[in-house]
Amino acid sequence: MTAPSTPETAANADMQTELTDGYHLVVDALRMNDVDTVYGVVGIPITDLARLAQARGIRYIGFRHESNAGHAAAAAGYLTKKPGICLTVSAPGFLNGLVALANATTNCFPMVQISGSSERHLVDLRQGDYEEMDQLAAAQPFCKAAYRVGRVEDIGRGIARALRTAVSGRPGGVYLDIPAAVLGSIMDAEAGAKTLSRLVDPAPRQLPGPEAVDRAIELLAGAERPLVVLGKGAAYAQADDRVREFVESTGIPYIPMSMAKGLLPDDHPQSAATARSLALKKADVVMLVGARLNWLLNHGEAPQWNPDARFIQVDIEAREMDSNQPIAAPLVGDVESVLDAIAERAKPGRIAAPAAWREELAARSAQNVAKMAERLKADPHPMQFMGALKAVRDVVHQHPETYIVNEGANALDIARNVIDMHVPRHRLDSGTWGVMGIGMGYAIAAAVESGAPVVAVEGDSAFGFSGMELETICRYKLPVVTVVMNNGGVYRGDDVNPLDDAPSPTTLMLAARHDRMIEAFGGRGYRATTPAEVAAALTEALASGGPALIDCVIDPSAGTESGHIAHLNPKGITVGNITPARK
Ligand code: ADP
Ligand code: TPW
Ligand code: MG
16 A cells, blocks of 8 residues: 655655645545544554544544444544544454444434545455455445545545534434545645535524424423423433423423433432333323434333323424324424524413422322332342442542443443433433443543543443453543443343353353453452442542443342343243253
8 A cells, every 4th residue: 555645745846736645635624624533443544544634633542443433433423513533444444333333323423434445446346355345335224324435636525525414414424435546646735625625504503493383382381291301312412501491491391311311410300200100101292302202212102101192303303203103293403493492482381381290290209219219228248230330329429520331231221220410411321222332432432522531331241342442441541430240141140051061141251350451451450349349449440530440249140131121022932941952
């Protein structure tokens, strides 16, 4: 592969023209559009692209696996409302990144995966080039859009299209293919500069029509038991004040989806999170704000929901409407514009949640909170999820700027309930797909983008998907504390293989010392067997401001299979009836 020529070395002495190349044009186009960080893994043909980006002041974060770099870019996109950039090499590197690109698209996070690719003429005739693959075709089904730059003079256009597509309308993942030959192509520097452009208004406001707003106001005004559901689209919108004003001025109870926790503080008096089942079952008018009525909300179906409920949906994506339930009042637009329009058009006091409904939910909440407090008081040995996570919660409360990253099954379900959030966009988790492997990538992005401490609460299985990035965390000296809920298994650690002593499919090593993994890279390792030890270790780790890992030894019989979503397992004849094939 030819090294990138700099304009200086490439200057043609005879012609006296200054030249540039694809590498420089990519970096210049990114900088022109305020890209300040790139996450990636290097190799042919993008190593010099990463070097040049770094030399020109773009922060480059090098990972150990592209999935994790991609997850980091996606999280950066969610947190900053600007597309996160992931850089990958051809074929295998590209494919490794694709999971993250698809996951970003599913979660509506803006990101761009820029990948180098092999020689087009060799790829297209399947001649067997190094890392040969038709990447554009492969990416297409898994992202919002896929583009390829075929000529060096189209680099600026390609980057502009990729960035705008990722962040406008419903955000998502965009693939941008830049073949090696294009990166190495040379052109006149002045002409090259003219091919670049800075995007004007890349994510324009989208305003709802007045009649749509009035329709929703009427529905809310007539409701006896209204409920607001806040989703991660509402958190993403960064319209925090508008959301608060709307909720507080109408008095409508709300439930936050997991990543919308903290958009309003979890101890807000109108939060119905602790009376969720009752709220869903009885609400007669439900207003979804940046939340889809997908599996995470039981598709809006009975028995979880009131079968007569009518829905209002605030979403930037028109075709989301009616995807699961008929939407009586669609409000297509961005959250801020929609809430502005409601505030403008609703007469003061027109929308007001009836007191009886608020009191009914508050009473149920109080009961449930008391029950939970009882459970949290217990401190059995061996340590249970609750005990360890309560310790994490109590320490994190003293550092409200801390980001929480969370994945696993029981480790996810229980942490989501126990660790309450008080600041918007400070919780990142497995999201819409319930994917494992986001942990270290999301944690790295949160630390890099914010500079604030991050606590990644990880199931021991979940952690394994991205565990090697502990080296990345240590290399960049990031303030990430990984807390592994080590119950020795996928879901639990006490399953047995009925046939012989080979491990069962869900078994992991209970004796695993994840704390020693981070020590190998110079980070602080802790092993905790009681909540008090968890609290002490986390306090010390956060005070150190550096990388740390706490291996929490959890009862291997703690946890339920598949956590809260066991009902999604298909029920064949083998369930509960697995017998040894032979002795
Ligand atoms: P959750 O999982 O928290 O319920 P979802 O990911 O299902 O949230 O829903 C997020 C929704 O938010 C998506 O349908 C997306 O189109 C929408 N969305 C994203 N950004 C905005 C925005 N700025 N304004 C309105 N809707 C948005
Ligand atoms: C990419 C399937 C869902 S949850 C989980 C797996 C493997 C791990 C659960 O064990 P863990 O948590 O993390 O130890 P705990 O506390 O319950 O013991 N591959 C991908 N995504 C998913 N969701 C899976 C597999 C899965
Ligand atoms: Mg586990």
